[in-house]
Amino acid sequence: MSSQTARRIVLAKRPTGTPTTDCFREETYTLPEVHDGEALLRTLYISVDPYMRGRMNAGKSYVPPFQLDEPILGGAICEVVESKAPDLKPGDLVLSQTGWQTHAVSPAANLRKLEGLPGPVTMALGILGATGLTAYFGLFDICHPTSGETVVVSGAAGAVGTVVGQLAKLVGCRVVGIAGSDKKVQYLTQTLGFDAAINYHTDDIAAALADACPSGIDIYFDNVGGPVSDAVLSQINDGARIAVCGQISLYNLDKPDVGPRVMPMILTHRALMKGFIIGDYRDRFPEGVRALATWIAEGRLKWEETIVEGFDHTVDAFLGLFRGDNLGKQLVKL
Numbered sequence: 001m002s003s004q005t006a007r008r009i010v011l012a013k014r015p016t017g018t019p020t021t022d023c024f025r026e027e028t029y030t031l032p033e034v035h036d037g038e039a040l041l042r043t044l045y046i047s048v049d050p051y052m053r054g055r056m057n058a059g060k061s062y063v064p065p066f067q068l069d070e071p072i073l074g075g076a077i078c079e080v081v082e083s084k085a086p087d088l089k090p091g092d093l094v095l096s097q098t099g100w101q102t103h104a105v106s107p108a109a110n111l112r113k114l115e116g117l118p119g120p121v122t123m124a125l126g127i128l129g130a131t132g133l134t135a136y137f138g139l140f141d142i143c144h145p146t147s148g149e150t151v152v153v154s155g156a157a158g159a160v161g162t163v164v165g166q167l168a169k170l171v172g173c174r175v176v177g178i179a180g181s182d183k184k185v186q187y188l189t190q191t192l193g194f195d196a197a198i199n200y201h202t203d204d205i206a207a208a209l210a211d212a213c214p215s216g217i218d219i220y221f222d223n224v225g226g227p228v229s230d231a232v233l234s235q236i237n238d239g240a241r242i243a244v245c246g247q248i249s250l251y252n253l254d255k256p257d258v259g260p261r262v263m264p265m266i267l268t269h270r271a272l273m274k275g276f277i278i279g280d281y282r283d284r285f286p287e288g289v290r291a292l293a294t295w296i297a298e299g300r301l302k303w304e305e306t307i308v309e310g311f312d313h314t315v316d317a318f319l320g321l322f323r324g325d326n327l328g329k330q331l332v333k334l
């Protein structure tokens with residue numbers, strides 16, 4: 001960068017269906033002056049996340065839509081370059097929401113200083129950040145797993161799914177993961193210790209589930225929705241708990257999908273199905289971080305990251321989430 005300019009990626013047009021590269025545009029822009037209470041940041045790692053697809057639509061949701069010709073905002077790890085805020089100094093590492101930009105000026109109030117992490121700083125965007133906490137609260141607060149129960153998780157080899165399955169194993173459950181490749185299936189069973197895993201692209205999902213879940217399904221942690229979830233919900237037990245965390249298979253549809261109607265299964269099995277948004281647990285984040293960090297320190301919880309290098313690869317890393325390119329948390333290193 002020259003002394004005053006930086007690069008950022010803006011939303012050039014709203015996607016119809018699966019986003020394409022022409023929905024985004026890279027720009028060079030002049031950084032604003034740093035005012036009192038603000039810091040100039042250099043981005044080290046960018047998080048790309050499936051929920052960003054929803055923010056590319058114009059409609060109202062639980063977070064406001066991205067604005068056309070404005071940068072794509074989201075989680076990032078940055079280094080403070082210059083500070084006019086009392087608690088920040090050059091060299092400090094912070095968690096920001098400055099998103100797809102090489103540099104940014106941010107109010108210090110929007111930054112969290114990263115100190116005392118038990119491992120690499122990238123943990124703050126994954127296992128000890130939004131995705132790890134999503135797994136923790138979605139599983140324990142909604143599904144209440146107990147030893148001996150059968151837990152199925154979809155999107156099992158992703159950032160949230162890899163953690164959900166391991167946490168369920170920690171409390172003594174039988175864990176079955178559903179993912180999109182043989183390599184991922186192998187990783188889940190051989191590296192993470194899942195009891196079984198299913199490739200939803202090549203296996204007959206219903207038959208494979210019946211095989212892998214001989215006592216039926218007590219808990220379903222849903223990251224993907226669509227036909228995968230239809231198959232899981234047709235095999236739930238009485239009193240099943242279902243955490244609706246994500247519906248990535250539907251995010252790129254232009255029209256609402258109509259699948260098998262599952263509500264009779266919820267009714268007849270007296271199941272509990274609950275959607276949740278991780279931000280609603282903000283007040284309890286310290287509890288979640290403490291628990292996850294303890295299991296990591298004890299060597300009982302692994303985490304996986306897929307890191308692509310170079311700001312130029314940010315858009316492709318995001319698009320890769322919909323192709324299943326990533327194992328664990330997808331990040332971009334600048």
Ligand SMILES: NC(=O)c1ccc[n+]([C@@H]2O[C@H](COP(=O)([O-])OP(=O)(O)OC[C@H]3O[C@@H](n4cnc5c(N)ncnc54)[C@H](OP(=O)(O)O)[C@@H]3O)[C@@H](O)[C@H]2O)c1
Pocket residue numbers: 049050051130131134155156157158159160161178179180181184223224226228244245246247248249250276277278279321322323324325326327328329330
């Ligand atoms: N409720 C919340 O607060 C919250 C917070 C974080 C994330 N989420 C949601 O949780 C889910 C997982 O998020 P993440 O950050 O951990 O992402 P991720 O699982 O690391 O990445 C997305 C994965 O989704 C799978 N996928 C893509 N298209 C699919 C399709 N059509 N059908 C089935 N699977 C598909 C791909 O894996 P395969 O190779 O297996 O297809 C891909 O690797 C997402 O739906 C996300 O929106 C919700």
